[in-house]
Amino acid sequence: MQKFQFSFLLILFSIFVNAQVSSNYVISFKNAVHHEANIEVTFTDLKSSSVTFMMARSSPGRYAIHEFAKNVYNVKVTDSKGNLLKTTRPNPYSWEVTGHDGTIEVSYTLFANHGDGTYAQIDETHAHLNMPATFMYVPELSENEIEVTFNIPENLDWKIATQLKHLEANTYYAKNFQYFMDSPTEIADFRTRDFQVDGQTVKLVIHDEAASDDEINRYFENIKATVLQQKAVYGELPSYDYGEYTFLACYMPNASGDGMEHRNSTYVVSTRSLANGGIEQNIGTVSHEFFHCWNVERIRPKSLEPFNFTEANMSGELWFAEGFTSYYDDLTLCRAGVITQEDYITGLIGTFNYVWNSPGRDFFNPIEMSYQAPFVDAAKSVDETNRENTFISYYSYGSMLGLALDLSLREKGLNLDDYMKLVWETYGKTQTFYTIENLNETLNTYAGKEFGNHFFNNYIYKSEMPDYKRLFKMVGVDLTTNSEQVDLGVNIRYGKLLGNPKKNSSVYNAGLQKGDKILKVDSKELTESMNINDLLNSYKANDEVEVVFERFGETKTTKVTLLEATSYNISVLETPLKPLDKKQKTKRDNWLGKK
Template sequence: MSNPRIHFTISFTEPQTHYVEIEMDISDFTGTTLDFGMPVWTPGSYLIREYERHVELVEAFATADRIHCMKISKNTWRVQSPSNHIKIRYRVYGFEISVRTNMINVDRAFLSPAATFMYIKNHIDLPCTLAIILPEKWHHISTGLPKTATHEHIFYAENFDTLYDSPIEIGNQDIWHFEAAGVPHEFAMVGGGNYDKQQLTSDITKIVEEETAIWGENPNTNYVFITHNYQTGGGGLEHLNSTVLGASRNAYQVPNAYKNFLCLVAHEYFHLWNVKRLRPKELGPFNYDEENYTTGLWIMEGFTSYYDNLIIRRCGFFSVQEYLDMLVNDFNQVYNRPGYRVQSAALASFDAWIKHYRPDENSANTSISYYNKGAMLAVALDLYILAETQGTKRLDDVLRAAYHSFYKKENRGFEEKEFQALAETVTGVDLSAIFKAAHSTEELDYNMYFNRVGYELIDLNRDRQELSLGIKIANQDGRIVIKNVERGSAAWDAGLNVDDELIAINGNRLDIAGKELELILQNGQIDEIIDVLISRDGLIRTIHTPLRRSTRQQWSIREKPDATPTEKNIGEIWLSVSY
């Protein structure tokens, strides 16, 4: 088959029903059989989402005549025609609030391209154009795709990888423009909110310029922030020259919430370089029909999770203590999940497709987040490099060199051992212990790194004697129900289960607030055996379980009292402010 030309027409005849109509016009088609399909996932969100489930009424035409169109797999259709001009028409339902899925209503439409546009199988590299027909009361289109010269509502994608990485917001969003790091930026606010445009522009400009300084260049000619404001919202997804953010519309004037939003901006913008350009070899070119496995998400997402808060500190939005409190959250998140003894950061990366986006009642016992654990490993790398080079090198230098080597010079993804080797060459530091730890459940002694820069990591609960059964409970329709049982806890060993209803302890009926349970834990003795009356699937039984010391950890990062002047100096370099 020669290279056909592809043009999409997007229209909304009934947006109130949450549908978008797509016409895929294929010209210069010289084959007799054409297979076309819908991606089953979207880059940056590592889960098979089965976008094809929202596709309906697929029809095919050769010139003006309808031709047979047959579905041959869950996300693939086939047409056979001698014509060199074929049109495919279909509808897509979209009514899900997230940064990864379509949302269409009477006021607006957000289109996640992977959930919207089909492609010709084995021809992901073909360019295409998109014409968007606006409903009468809609006036704006926000996307990172460039406009064609022929019409302001017609856009161009050089290939389908670019198309699938360019979300589209259509409606009456509040739009303003600014320049940062020499690049034009657009901000598109959806859903209203109490944001201050001038403040946002000033603060985000600092973030953009700080991150550009780390990487040595800004690779964009334009960039678009699309922010969806809801009563309660959050999350984000990175794209090639844009991002989609979720926020709470009335939280911009709440200091902590506003700083958290800036952290989200810093995180997604950092991905411009880290994952969108500098990436493991498995993350591009993509196979949109199945999982694309990598063990490297601890670098892509973990390093980005380390830098998002650090950027906010460097911009002067966080005090030192505020930053340290944000950083230590990663340690608390990991160490209060027994799964850290079961799953390494690399395995968490590989298993993202089946675990990270599909948590259940036992997830805390079996898994960790590559975001949190990756950030812990990143801070270890940064501090160790700083200490070993007396503050002359740091993780910034590694990332900048990797970007220019693997992306700019060789235009390819990296193997993890290549990344490690480059890091060690750039810094002159043996980093093997930290990279090895990413593939192991054996924990690093993180104080070996914090102490070198004048800080220490302390478990505030280390000497406390609180008792615990190792369960989490919830009030469910007037009943106290177990929602989680911690691995290795008293409840785990005794056989208490998720969904057991707690009725009484030692003959005392439990009230809905669980105060009797709290009283027993406060006044009991370690290894004391208590009788727990439960209802399991409607059957009453008594479980005999011991009381044990709580394993919950509460970590804090503090200045080391006996830090040397050299250690303090390196610590100041680590936490320095650029503005």
């Protein structure tokens, strides 16, 4: 018995030792008007003789490198007795100290003035904090608990909103480093709305000084309808860690448009107030980010787990994680009655043309497009790229594949909702991280091996185009091509080619390039007030024209064979005199109607 009691006490002691608060932050905003925060952090229970502390280089939901250390300065380090410790810099984002006594106390100044879903912004209106952009950390303490205290200026009516667990006053808690870094925080004079869904709270925190209470109420009704329609896809909400999900809506003129998902919350950010079109224009981001609380946050690619804060995070599953989520964002708004069925259908045109007219499919399939994320996801480069010809956004590509899979399943009397629900039950609820092969296997289980393998072999592992004309006709939608006009294959403004010409297009084949300025087409001079498309209306496909253009100050002449425009149009089939047949109407209502 004594041996058992000793073992039990040893286990309790072990749990206490390994699960204590070892990172304790205090952040203050005395110089907020100049976008500065003062941060003090005490790191305890340090076992290594040489301790590394650092700023993150990436952020949850982003896949590229973001060097947050560039906005940190005035770094000072002491031991627990206040003795100053010398730091060395092994790399641009880390500091090292030796000679500590098991504790180091670090203080530093953070400059922050980019309020979006990744960075931080501090000014007299708010403290908009994404944790990787704000707080240093010690890698060896990543499994230990964390506390943070937000010191709010006494002269401001700021409040705190975050998915972190509230302890007391302005102090909050995270169970470990991964959860802490995934917990954005908005500190401002915000307003709130909330409602209950199956015993959990869905909350809107909105920092929008121009919006009226009535506008917020109207907006929140749209959010509620969206939440319930997305719940209907999966049959249930996730179990939120503290029984609450929070939309952190920052709609301020000093913010930057963005949306970023997190486990129990999301940042939805825009410069548009609800009073200035935001009720209609901001809801799409809300819909997209909430769908992520299943797809990405819990239905999680194995390639993103655990998230690596020291380097770019590459995943071949983004066509599904981001793309299928993009398919559902507007679909949900249609089902919720926020937009009409006709608006939803015609709203597909832009993305459809972008994806299926892109030369990028000659180079990369959806998996390989997903691999490009570290180069394009808010990543910056100073050298020219050829993205016009090599890249299709995995958001757009995946959304069109989601559309094709949904309609293909509906041909069989099935639907994408139930497939997503099966993925949720198999991988999301069980917290089993999935691979592309797992998605393929699950589709085989749901719709049959022949169907599942055909979809993946042709449209995921390859980059072929599904038969949309047949699929659309099933739900009373018409897909047509417009081949009566000619197309140069590049955006032109005031005669100047603004991007790289599209591969195999009219100007590409003629050898024109980005930066060239077209002066004449045949004998017709192109003036700055003239739209070149109006000038081209008198020509037909395969007509050859003489083009005079300027490159590097030199006037040149070339022949251009005009090619037909390959644009698609998507429209509803029915008219007042010719309604849909019963089967088409039923299929469309099952697809786009309220669940």
